[in-house]
Amino acid sequence: YAELNLRVPRNAPPPKVYSFEPAFPPEHFVSRYIAWAGAHTDAPTEYHEAAALALLAHTTAGTRAMLSPYPQGMPLNLYLVLCGGTTRTRKSTAQNLGTSMLEVPGRPMPGWRLPNRTTPEAMIEDMAERDGLAVLWTPDEFGVTLAQIYRRDFLRGMEELLLTFYGCERYKLRTLARETSVNMPHLTVLGAATPESLAMAGPGMMLGGLMPRFGIIFPRVLPDHRPAGTSPDLEMEYRVLAEELRMMFMNVGKRVTFSADALALLNDAEQRLAEQKHALRLPIMLYKVAALGAVGRSETFVTLEDAEAAVRVVDRWADGAAHLSSFLTKKTQDFEFERIIDDAVAFIEDAGGTCLRTELAGTLKVRERIMKEVAETLHGRGRLRITQDTNGDEVWRLQ
Numbered sequence: 191y192a193e194l195n196l197r198v199p200r201n202a203p204p205p206k207v208y209s210f211e212p213a214f215p216p217e218h219f220v221s222r223y224i225a226w227a228g229a230h231t232d233a234p235t236e237y238h239e240a241a242a243l244a245l246l247a248h249t250t251a252g253t254r255a256m257l258s259p260y261p262q263g264m265p266l267n268l269y270l271v272l273c274g275g276t277t278r279t280r281k282s283t284a285q286n287l288g289t290s291m292l293e294v295p296g297r298p299m300p301g302w303r304l305p306n307r308t309t310p311e312a313m314i315e316d317m318a319e320r321d322g323l324a325v326l327w328t329p330d331e332f333g334v335t336l337a338q339i340y341r342r343d344f345l346r347g348m349e350e351l352l353l354t355f356y357g358c359e360r361y362k363l364r365t366l367a368r369e370t371s372v373n374m375p376h377l378t379v380l381g382a383a384t385p386e387s388l389a390m391a392g393p394g395m396m397l398g399g400l401m402p403r404f405g406i407i408f409p410r411v412l413p414d415h416r417p418a419g420t421s422p423d424l425e426m427e428y429r430v431l432a433e434e435l436r437m438m439f440m441n442v443g444k445r446v447t448f449s450a451d452a453l454a455l456l457n458d459a460e461q462r463l464a465e466q467k468h469a470l471r472l473p474i475m476l477y478k479v480a481a482l483g484a485v486g487r488s489e490t491f492v493t494l495e496d497a498e499a500a501v502r503v504v505d506r507w508a509d510g511a512a513h514l515s516s517f518l519t520k521k522t523q524d525f526e527f528e529r530i531i532d533d534a535v536a537f538i539e540d541a542g543g544t545c546l547r548t549e550l551a552g553t554l555k556v557r558e559r560i561m562k563e564v565a566e567t568l569h570g571r572g573r574l575r576i577t578q579d580t581n582g583d584e585v586w587r588l589q
Contacts, residue, residue, distance in 0.1 A: 208413045210235040213502040215495070219246065219434060219486035226427045227287045232416035233280035234409040236506055240270050241288030243503070244326070244380040246482045248292075248301055249438035251324040251376035255446045255481040255492075263445065265358040266478050266485070271332055271381040273388065273408035273514060276571045281382035285328050288380060292326070294432045300439045306330055310347040314363050314370055317355070322374040324439070329379075333387025334532055336401070349400050352379075356403050379404075385517040390528045402471035408510035438485060446481040446490045452497035456480060459501045469508040476504050527563070530554060534564050535573070538588050547576075547584035 214220045223242035224235055247268040254263020272281040292299040301324035304316055308327075317325060329335050339345045354361045355377040362371045385408065391401075448456075460473035476497075483496035537553050538545050551561055565586070568574035575587045 206411045208411045213499040223431055226424055229422045229424055231280050231283045232413050233284045236407050236409050237272050237284035240407045241284055243482055244268055244270055244378055245288055245291055246485050247378045248324050248326050249435055252443040255477055266481050267376055267378045269356055269379045269403050270405045271383055273383055273385055273406055282330050285382055289328055291432050291435055301326060310351050317372045317375050318370050321372055325377050327379045329381045332381030333383030337390035353399050385514055386528050389517040405475055405507040406510035406514050408513045410513055444490050446484055448492040451494045452492045455497040469511055472504055472508055476500050479503050544587045547586055
C-alpha cells in the first residue's frame with residue numbers, strides 16, 4: 191500500500207506557524223510543568239498545559255470553590271480530552287508524561303488511576319473502593335469509548351455515571367445481590383482521541399450532557415517536528431514538581447475564594463462564552479481553572495491574574511470545540527466507514543492483535559472495495575502491518 195504523493199498547488203497559502211501564548215507566569219506550577227514536559231517531546235504545548243491542570247485538579251478532592259450558585263462549593267475536578275491525529279500529535283506521550291508525576295519511584299501518590307478500559311459496573315466498584323479519594327482516568331482511545339457508549343449495551347449507563355461524577359455527586363447502584371454506593375467521588379479525566387473517532391459518536395454527542403462538559407484541546411497548528419535525541423536530564427525538576435503535587439494532596443478540603451476583580455473578569459468572559467453555541471458548558475471551566483490557578487500557587491485566594499490565565503486557557507478550549515465541530519458535520523457515509531474501522535480494530539484486538547484477512551472479512555461482511563479501503567486507511571494511520579503466512583493468506587497485525 192504505497193503512500194500518496196500529494197502535490198501542493200502553486201497558489202496555496204503559506205503554512206501557518208505554530209505559536210503558544212503562556213497563560214500562567216513563569217514561576218507557576220503549570221508553567222514549570224510545561225517547561226519540563228516540553229523538553230521531552232514536540233507535542234503541542236496546549237497538551238502539557240491541560241495535563242498540568244488535570245494534575246492540579248486531581249489533588250483537590252474535598253476542596254471547593256466558594257461561589258453563590260453552589261451552596262456547598264463547586265468541585266475543582268476537570269474533564270479534558272486531548273484531540274489530534276494518530277501519531278504526530280503525541281497525545282499519548284503527553285498523557286504519559288502527566289501520569290508519570292504520580293508514579294515517582296519509592297514515593298507513591300495518594301491518588302488512584304482507573305484502567306484505560308472499563309465498564310460502568312467496574313468503574314462504580316473502583317470508585318466505591320476509593321470513596322473520598324482522588325481518582326484519575328486517562329483513556330487513550332476516548333473517542334472509541336464515547337462512540338461505544340451510544341452503541342454498545344455493555345456500556346449503557348456510562349454517560350449517566352460520568353455526568354454524576356463530574357458534579358462529585360453521590361451515586362448508588364442497587365442490584366439483586368447487593369448495593370454499592372459512592373458517596374464522595376472525585377474523578378478527573380484526561381482522555382485522548384482523534385477527531386474522527388469523536389465524530390463517530392454522531393451529532394448526539396454534542397447534544398447530550400456529557401461531551402459539552404469536556405474541555406477540548408485541539409490545536410489548529412502543530413509545532414515543528416523535533417528529531418529524536420538523548421533524553422534530557424531533568425530528574426531534579428521532575429522530583430520538585432512531583433513533591434509539590436504531593437504537598438497539594440495533603441492540603442485537601444480547602445475553601446477557595448475569589449477577589450472582586452477576578453469575579454468581574456470571569457463574569458464578563460462567561461457572558462461572552464455563553465453566546466458561542468459550541469461553548470455552552472465551558473463557562474463553568476472558567477471558575478474551575480481560575481481556582482486551580484490559585485491551587486498551583488499553593489494559595490486559596492483567586493487573584494485577577496489567576497482569572498486572566500483562566501480566560502486565556504478556556505478560550506483555547508472553546509476554539510478546540512469550534513475546530514472539532516467541523517468534524518461533526520461529516521456525511522453519514524463517513525461516519526459509517528469510521529464505524530467499520532472501529533469494528534475492524536476491535537476484532538483484531540480481540541484476536542490478540544493479529545488475524546487473517548479472511549476472518550475479518552467474514553465478520554465485517556463488507557464488499558471487497560471496502561476491505562481494501564480499510565486496509566489502506568489503517569496502514570496510512572500507522573496502525574496496520576500486512577504480511578502473508580505460509581499458505582499465502584494475508585495476515586493483518588495491529589501496530
